Amino acid sequence: MKKADIIGGLIGILIGLYAIWEGSNMPEDVVMKIGPSFFPTILASLLIIFSLVLIVNALRGKSKGEVTPLKLSDKGVQRGLITLVAAIVFCIALDPIGFIPTAIVFLACMMWVMGNRKPMLMIVVPPLITLSIWLIFEKVLNLSMPAGLLIDIL
Amino acid sequence: MEFNWELMFTSYAAVFTPSILFMICVGTVAGIVIGALPGLTATMGVALLVPLTFGRAPLESLSMLMGIYCGAMYGGAISAILIRTPGTPAAAATVLEGYPMAKRGEAGRAMAMALFASFFGGVVGALIMTFASPFISSVALEFGPVEYFGLAIFGLSVIISISGRSLIKGMMSAFFGLLICTTGFDPISGYPRYTFGIVEMMEGPPFIPTLIGLFAVSEVFNEVQKIGGAQQIMAKLDQYLPSWADIKYCFKELCRSSIIGTVIGAIPGAGGDIAAFISYGEAKRASKNPERYGHGEIEGLAASECANNSCSGGAMIPLLSLGVPGDAVTAVLLGAFVIQGLQPGPMLYKEHIDLVYQIFASMMLAQFAMQFIGMAGIQLFARVIMVDRAILTPAIFVLSCVGAFAMRANVFDVYCTLFFGILGYVMMRYDYPLSPILLALILGPMAESNLRRALVISGGDFSILFSRPIAVTLMVLAVISLVMAIRGHQKVEAKLAEQEKLFNEVTQE
Amino acid sequence: MKRRTLLASALVLTAGLFAAPAFAAFPEKPVTVICPWTAGGGTDVLLRALSKEAEKFLGQTINVVNQTGGAGAIGHNAIRTARPDGYTVGMITFELNSLPPQGLVPFTWKDFDPLMRINSDPAALTVKADAPYSTVRGFMDYAKAHPGEITIGNSAPGSVWHIAAGLAAEKTGVTVKHVPFDGAQPAVTALVGGHIKAVAVSVAEVRSQVQAKNLKILGVMSSERDKIFPDVPTFKEQGVDVQFYTWRGLALPKGVPAANKAKILDAYKKAFETKDFQEFAAKASLNLSYQDSAEFAKFLDQNFKDVSAVMKNLGLAKK
Known part of the structure; x- marks a missing residue:
């Protein structure tokens, strides 16, 4: 420390x-x-x-606590870095591409990164979460989400 | 103003009709959901649903808004406990104890206590509002720039209590947070400071995105590194009400916090977030086991939840009797009254005294609605934590970004969330506590603008700060609480060091 | 060759996408209205009330979006840069004319297509009910006799009410201390509590306290007397020729097709005239003052010049 x-x-x-x-x-x-x-x-x-x-x-050597050093070979650290990149891409893509496509892709990627290998879950869950968030915010509460590419459809 | 018992009973009768009760319940459900969603605050909830009340009878629409207000104050605790995201700023102090409890598998216990504490605080707030409005509202007007500065300083003295193990790092976090607050327009001269020419930064750091970033997003980064399949948290979900032992254990704090909450709520401009932090700090200071704080101490959870709900009763006091909103939510409620053709304030008491009592009554009933609906929801909500982490963690991130975006429909706020998420992660890793930043963000602008305002009034003469009794009292209290908190901190450290030594001796043998 | 066909077909497709709305009856999807101020505030409530009526005439949902921050700069900028197809309308407020002189935004009202003015509220000089003066003159004389004592609260530095108070002080040649608050409401509260000596905010913002006899209005900065308080004389009647208003209106980004603009204007004008909206405005004590696009543009031009001049004199404008 x-x-x-x-x-x-x-x-x-x-x-x-x-x-x-x-x-x-x-x-x-x-x-x-x-x-x-x-x-x-x-x-x-x-x-x-x-x-x-x-x-x-x-x-004077009075530091408290310890930190585990970051090693690139560590699986957890790798996952952290991938998440960081994915998060940055998500935020940048949110406005031009739109909430629905970005969120579906992000969720699917992250589920894979976090060790989910069940194809059924990967196909069903991301669109489900995305759509329910979208419906609550956009339709129930009337708060608009970035439409992006879908602007002419929504 | 004489208290009118007869009117009180008739107004309870007026509120106890199916249609009004239905509106209260609708409002409460909507409030709990909105409060639980990160980024959507009680203020936002009331503002979004005010248009629904256009064209409805005053009592109907106001009782629905009361439901939203009370529901959202509790709803914030749900996400604070389960996913470390304060659903509303008022639940920020709830995270400190609630999330560690949930991680320990005590989500059910924490949720039950949060609900009961909210209910308790809400009822006390509503009672004080019913019986002591005229008295308390006269105190509220005494608060000018100097008093607000004193209050902010008193609030900031809580920093020591939420600093974690290293006081120095806690102070660094706090001053860093206070420094962030000074970005944007100077509150007195209007000069844009530290904005790097970015228009979005002119209003200072957007509070909600910063809050979500620091707590929720940083935890996402933390979480993804740890999973290995065995991280599933099992929650015990057999509780709707806190156990008798828990209630007894927290009872003193519940009483103290509900009074602190109501009084702070009644001061215009000071809301549930400040009330919760001050109550939390007081609870820790008075506690026999301060070393348990920060690791899931139910007493601290009860204190903060109780305070933010009693605050809503308090905030209604100056609104109704003076026409001066007590916090951000009641400022929006003021608009809702105006739409109904009612001007809150002394005239409301003269012309519509029956409605005033009916509002008291609906506020009280909203607390009961919250308790029952909340009990029904606990099972449902607490299940969230048992969702597979591989799904939950990314979903929290998406929800955080959406919540940050929704407030002002601005992508800058999403970037801001991400930035503070990364910052929060790095700070957590190196033991810099995050809560002092949050407290600084809440109180910093209040401290600076009122200090400067006071100095404008006095023409630059600092003696104005010591010219008013309430302000001086608050500052003296701040010093006392600071000194006591530092001594408490030393005691905790000594205790912990002893335990470590013992542990080392045992393991060596 | 292949690539060229692809490109061509893509072009046709995009053109079709953009052209389609023009052929179909506008509006065929919900319309968004940008509000540069927070949800639940005065501007927001007004916009929502009006939009709710306008929906009926437009035949489409109207979503109010609050894009706040930067003292209104962000919302105004969002209106200016929105796609000019008529699906995005915006509420513009006084700050559109006070931000440019401060050098805070790179645009002026000329970058917008004004639609209509909705209201304009004059500033009212308000003091405590038990104050030793009851006219504007009396107040100014008191200020001259007690230098350094008079503090006037306003809603934010460089805000409309700051400028109004500055203008009144300048015209009468007195020096006062301007105390900016975080909105008009806290300033009024501070006045009721006796922490400052006066405020110069709109009548609507002090109405309840005046009716409760906690405060009294010394004068309004308008050409006519106020409808709610007809006993209060104007500044001009008291020999101080100051007129100062805040205003709100609707605008479109530049380049919206004329047909679409006409439809939006028509819907909002009809909404403005409905009984419900007029009743709402009366309850909220808003001073409605409709102007059509051309008049509104002329008004904006004059207002911009006036505000710039005043701000320069007060030292609020960028040098």
């Missing part, structure tokens, strides 16, 4: 520094001297202080 804490602390400091730097470009209120950057600057300073404490603690 020592290395992780040091990296975490550094990220915290960088975020804080960025917030302060960006805040310094914001206009100042002439009357009160308290402008848009007042609150963020205080918060960023406190974030930096706690990040420093975390780093110092880590260097």
